[in-house]
Amino acid sequence: MPNIHHQVLIDAPEEKVYEAITSQEGLSAWWTRDTKAIAEVGTLSRFQFGPEYFKEMQITELIPSKLVAWLCTKGASEWVGTNFTFKLEGGNKETILNSHPEMGGQIQQIEGDEITLLVFQHENWKAYTPMFAECNYTWGLFMRSLKLFCETGKGLPWPEQHLVNV
Secondary structure, eight states, rough: OOOOEEEEEEESSSHHHHHHHHHHHHHHHHBBSSSSSSOSSOOEEEOOOOSEEEEEEEEEEEEEEEEEEEEEESSSSTTTTTEEEEEEEEOOOHHHHOOOOOGHHTTTTTOOEEEEEEEEEOOOOOOHHHHHHHHHHHHHHHHHHHHHHHSSSHHHHHBGOSSSOO
């Protein structure tokens, strides 16, 4: 099965990144402004994208400052039944580089000492389709939005994710 996979370093502690991917305020700041979410396993979070389209995610796992997992229950048919994980690994530049040497280029651009490696996965797609390709690209933009929000306090939630000048 095709899977979307992104890794990004965020110049912020893992507690701050966790809050951004679990709280209604955080999710609204980097994914879509019209978000309804409660950070409890088993609850449904609703993400509105315009007047006619939304996605619902069931929260399936929460490990504070380490892991968030969702199951898509409503949305585009290609999304329903797919799984999402946000894995967080905090540390300093040296510890992250030792366990993830592939992140060397990103680590060189980080100024702070307390950083988080975010590993994002959107799994269990049924096929490589045009929607899969578009979502892979757009998830990359939303990872940038999450990074911006955690580092500067200003993300680029839908429909601003495609803006190039921030």
